[in-house]
Amino acid sequence: MMLRPRQSLLVERSLAALNQHGNTLSIGPTGSGKTIMLSAVAGSMLVEPVAKACILTHRDELTQQNHVKFGRVNPGISTSIFDAKEKSWSGRATFAMVQTLSRDDHLDSIPGIDLLVVDEAHHAAAPGYRRVIDQVLTRNPKAHIFGVTATPSRGDGKGLREVFSNVADQIMLGELIASGHLVPPRTFVIDVGAQNELSCVRRTAADFDMNEVESILNKTLINDQVIKHWREKAHGRQTIVFCSTVAHADSVCQAFVKAGITAVLIHGELSSGERKSRLSEYESGCAQVVVNVAVLTEGYDFTPTSCVVLLRPSSHKSTLTQMIGRGLRTVDPVEFPNVAKTDCIVLDFGTATLMHGSLEQEVNLDGQLCNGEAPTKDCPSCHAIVPLACSECPLCGFVWTQEEIASGVLDDFVMTEIDLLKRSNFLWCDLFGYDDALMANGFTAWGGVFLMNGRWHAVGGGKNLQTRLLAVGDRTVCLARADDWLNENESADSAHKTRRWLSQPPTEKQMLYLPPELRCDFGLTRYQASALLSFQFNRSEIRRLVTSANDNYQEAA
Known part of the structure; x- marks a missing residue:
């Protein structure tokens, strides 16, 4: 198995940063192949026959996925698993669940680790992860810490600077769209008379005040306009709607159903069984629309989804990218033989894309592949070293203005279709x-x-x-x-x-x-x-x- 050239470049830059700093974070959005890349980095760090690595995740399915793909990238390296069912350090690469490994009685079992890989590294600042990271560094102060994530910004606003001092590389969403690994979004920003009010909503520590957002957007006239514009621009498309609160989502779902459009409601207060049942209705086509509150933002991929409706703002661009990313994956024609998907319609009834900029206009240096080190800059807030193309610091959340971004060498580059x-x-x-x-x-x-x-x-x-x-x-x-x-x-x-x-x-x-x-x-x-x-x-x-x-x-x- 081989890596794409862009994946190989991220691996090279990550290895260089690990050798220089002892730790690094690399960012790759939906469709970039994070598991393949972290496997290649780990395999390269295990050249010495006595070296050991641990790949840390927080979900069973991620542990299994990482284990299988690591074996394809590194067929000659022995592996083992440390989770609720198995507890073995026998392999040179061990795949561990953080919930299990962070317990007191299991922390003591950690051997000398040369490389700790933190998958979904935006969780690295959480207490369980810190316990594992601190123990690894206690056992081996020279251990390397490598993080990979699609979305570095945490919901609680806590930065990752205490774990990572730098960002080795960031594959931009625009690159994957330009290279054909994701479909392009077609974004429509629709003012239903609420943009001025939304621009004044106060921010909490984590995000905008969603109760204020609900009071502005959860109105019958606005919901009727949502249905009207959806019918005009996205009728017939499998659609995910993101709302501010459960009450807001319930009203929007009822509006779709009242209009004769099959829809289901998903939120965190439902049982796991009920969520699965309702998602099954959506994925089977019995429901055309799924309305949710902060449940489908991360980690949900139903590739026939080709419309995303934004009925909430986002203070973090990474959250916006996550929401829109749910509709950007390409479709396997064997799995879905009658689905023709060439783009994703994004209907923004708030201010999210206005605040952060249209994703398909993302400016980046790596749209034109170049070898060697990524051009970097220092974050003025946390002093981390980050790629020059960053508009938001992945480690602390500092946001550069468009003028500051344009003042660099980026103004000579635009996203073009990659050959x-x-x-x-x-x-x-x-x-x-x-x-x-x-x-x-x-x-x-x-x-x-x-x-x-x-x-x-x-x-x-x-x-x-x-x-x-x-x-x-x-x-x-x-x-x-x-x-x-x-x-x-x-x-x-x-x-x-x-x-x-x-x-x-x-x-x-x-x-x-x-x-x-x-x-x-x-x-x-x-x-x-x-x-x-x-x-x-x-x-x-x-x-x-x-x-x-x-x-x-x-x-x-």
């Missing part, structure tokens, strides 16, 4: 010269993107791999998914685009199987012949998958 054909680990071939069928090959797998009736389709296959449909939609999204398929199933040995043999003439065996018209192409290379043969040998299955998908999407439309 995956150049950035890919693999060499992509335009099979027929019309830019409507492209393929790339490894030793085991192949990936291709094909245009049919104005819609792109990604297909992947290989030796002992079932040929399957990977994505349907925009060209960039399909290229990203096909490229990921190759990364998942190949190694660095099969990917180098500069290998000399790639440009050599086709072999006699290749010539034997090539169509007669191509045998006279004296400019054909061995690699191009390989791509053409992969297409020829799999043509019928590729055609079946692409035609079937195209038919399904036409029926759904």
